[in-house]
Structure formats: structure tokens, C-alpha cells
Amino acid sequence: ALILDTRNARNDCSLLPTGHLHNSEAFNYGVETWEAYKRGGLSRDLVEEQKKVQEADLLIFQFPLFWFNMPAILKGWMDRVLVQGFAYDLSKAYDGGLLQDKLSLFSFTTGGSQEMYSNESISGNIRYVLWPMQHGIMHFCGVKVLEPHICYAPEHASEEKRKEMLTAWTQRLKTLWKEEPIDCSPEWYFK
Amino acid sequence: ALILDTRNARNDCSLLPTGHLHNSEAFNYGVETWEAYKRGGLSRDLVEEQKKVQEADLLIFQFPLFWFNMPAILKGWMDRVLVQGFAYDLSKAYDGGLLQDKLSLFSFTTGGSQEMYSNESISGNIRYVLWPMQHGIMHFCGVKVLEPHICYAPEHASEEKRKEMLTAWTQRLKTLWKEEPIDCSPEWYFK
Numbered sequence: 001a002l003i004l005d006t007r008n009a010r011n012d013c014s015l016l017p018t019g020h021l022h023n024s025e026a027f028n029y030g031v032e033t034w035e036a037y038k039r040g041g042l043s044r045d046l047v048e049e050q051k052k053v054q055e056a057d058l059l060i061f062q063f064p065l066f067w068f069n070m071p072a073i074l075k076g077w078m079d080r081v082l083v084q085g086f087a088y089d090l091s092k093a094y095d096g097g098l099l100q101d102k103l104s105l106f107s108f109t110t111g112g113s114q115e116m117y118s119n120e121s122i123s124g125n126i127r128y129v130l131w132p133m134q135h136g137i138m139h140f141c142g143v144k145v146l147e148p149h150i151c152y153a154p155e156h157a158s159e160e161k162r163k164e165m166l167t168a169w170t171q172r173l174k175t176l177w178k179e180e181p182i183d184c185s186p187e188w189y190f191k
Numbered sequence: 192a193l194i195l196d197t198r199n200a201r202n203d204c205s206l207l208p209t210g211h212l213h214n215s216e217a218f219n220y221g222v223e224t225w226e227a228y229k230r231g232g233l234s235r236d237l238v239e240e241q242k243k244v245q246e247a248d249l250l251i252f253q254f255p256l257f258w259f260n261m262p263a264i265l266k267g268w269m270d271r272v273l274v275q276g277f278a279y280d281l282s283k284a285y286d287g288g289l290l291q292d293k294l295s296l297f298s299f300t301t302g303g304s305q306e307m308y309s310n311e312s313i314s315g316n317i318r319y320v321l322w323p324m325q326h327g328i329m330h331f332c333g334v335k336v337l338e339p340h341i342c343y344a345p346e347h348a349s350e351e352k353r354k355e356m357l358t359a360w361t362q363r364l365k366t367l368w369k370e371e372p373i374d375c376s377p378e379w380y381f382k
Contacts, residue, residue: 068327069260072267079263094313111221122285124377128322136259136320155219186315190381
């Protein structure tokens, strides 16, 4: 089974398509990337990333939570790689998305403690921040979502606690293929 | 009143601090930017952006919604500009955040129609995607939040409809200073 590694994700925001514009009168970023995908005109680094996604059975996104969200560089990977025609298409979204039969898992570290991300805390349930990533991106493309893997505040944890976190992740990876995806609906996030 | 314009936001992800690292044994991105801020060692473009934020009474973020979120380039502006010591600090967050007495407004366009962002639709209430941006970033820094301004699917709207959208925005801007901020709590987003 192939696992995608996005740690070298770039986000230099260069114009994605190479060669001529599809419509040079009225520039539309979405249309241009869609047309470039269809004619094989996306820049080479994107085509390579798309090939990795195509071959992967499981996409693990590993990152530090920045501002209730993934870091910009990883969001840039999503913005650039998951173009129309490749990841979704007209009326091909959610359960009909183009990246079906794949799994995804968001694994991240936080600055705040677990107590800071509860229903009663001002920062709210950690699941609220997962909606745009898990549902809005992965589910939208037809990718199923496994339970997230969250390491709370490793920066403020003891050496021993940090080792426990790594051991727990190692253990989970061993039986990951037996896990069932979550029910990626509003109920999971907000009820 | 000054309004911040982030349309030229960059996100080249260069190392933020200039000069020596605070701790070259164990690199910690958050600590390095915090220390660099305190010693005046952030790169010049960041200092300029921070100066604009400091002088602004109102921050308007105008963007197309990409993947239930702001585009990476704007997220990169948040990641780079809103560093500890400048925007928040130890136990100085939310109503105690360092950017108090400022207002913010998220103004964006969507690909999907208004009907696609309702409680009953699979894409869920549009307010769900506003939580990380309005609450997790702006409220966290002490900035108050005005009602968002959303133009649904301008790409698929008639020329006449698009003109109406612009007129409505122009009209709103005229009386913006009389508006009251939203109650930026989980109830606004999820109830």
C-alpha cells in the first residue's frame, strides 16, 4: 500500500498551467487549471503530485495545527494539486468524487492542551476545525476519512509523554488497515 | 479610518527571522518568530505588514473561498504576520488578545450556490467554515468580527446579478461603521 508524503509540499503560487491560456480575455483560475489538466498542460511538479495521489491507497497529512487550520504550505498543496477534472468534476463530488477507494487521515500536533479543545472551552471542540479539511476537501473528492490522530501540546509535554505519543502512533499504524472510516456528516462534527 | 489591503500578500515561506537563531540546538518555529519579534529581527516585509495592521481600524479580508477556506496565500499571511508577541501572547488571547479595538470582516465569493450551504445540504451551513477564520484567528487576537459579506457563485450569475452584488457591497460599506460586531461564540456558528 502506498502512502503519500506531502512534507515537501511547495506553495510558490506560480501560475499553474503552462503554455497558452484557454481564455485570455477573462482569466478564471479554476477554468484555466481544469482546461490545463485536460490537455496535460499543468506544470510538471503538479503532475507528479497527482500521480502520487493516484497511486496511493492512503493519504496521511501530518502537520502542526496553525490558526485552527493546516499551515499555508499544505493548504497550497490542496489548492494546487486537487484541481477540477482530477479530484472532482461537474456533479462528481462527495460520494461521487473522483478519488474514490482511497482513505485519508489527518495527523497533527496542537499548541493548546486537550482541555482547551472541548465543547465547554472557548476554543471549542477540536472537531469543528476538522470540518473544512476532512469534509470540505477529502470527502468532497470522494476520499474516505479515518479518525484523526491528534497529539496535544507536545511542546509542553515531558520527554516521557512525548515518547508515549510516538509509541501510540506506531501502534495505531500497525492496525490502520483494519479501521473503519468515520461517518463524515455534520453529526460527527457538531452534535 | 485605515483599511488593510492584503491583496499583495505573499507566502514564500522563507525563514521568518533574520540573523542568528535564538536556539540553534532545537529549532522551534513559534519560539524563533516570537524571539525575533521581540528583538526586532523579523524580515522587513513582515514588519511592514504588522505596521499596517497596527494602524488599521478595520481589516477586510477579500478572497475567493477555496476548499471551504481562504486560499493558501492568504493563510500564509496569517501564519507569517500574526506572530506571538504581536497578535497574542501568553494568556493574552481572545478578549485579552493584543489586537483589541480593531474590527475585521471576511468578504468572499463562493463557487457553490447559497442553497448548497444550508443546514440541510451536504456542504453544511456556511458559518461552519467561518469558525477557524473568524474565531480561531481574529477573535483569538482580540479583533472583533462584523457579519461576513458573501457573494454566492458570481461565476454562474447573470451580469445584472453581479452588478447587484457590487451595489449591495458598496451600500454596506457606507454604513459599516455603524454595525455591531457579531457575538463570536460557538452559538453563532453551530446553533
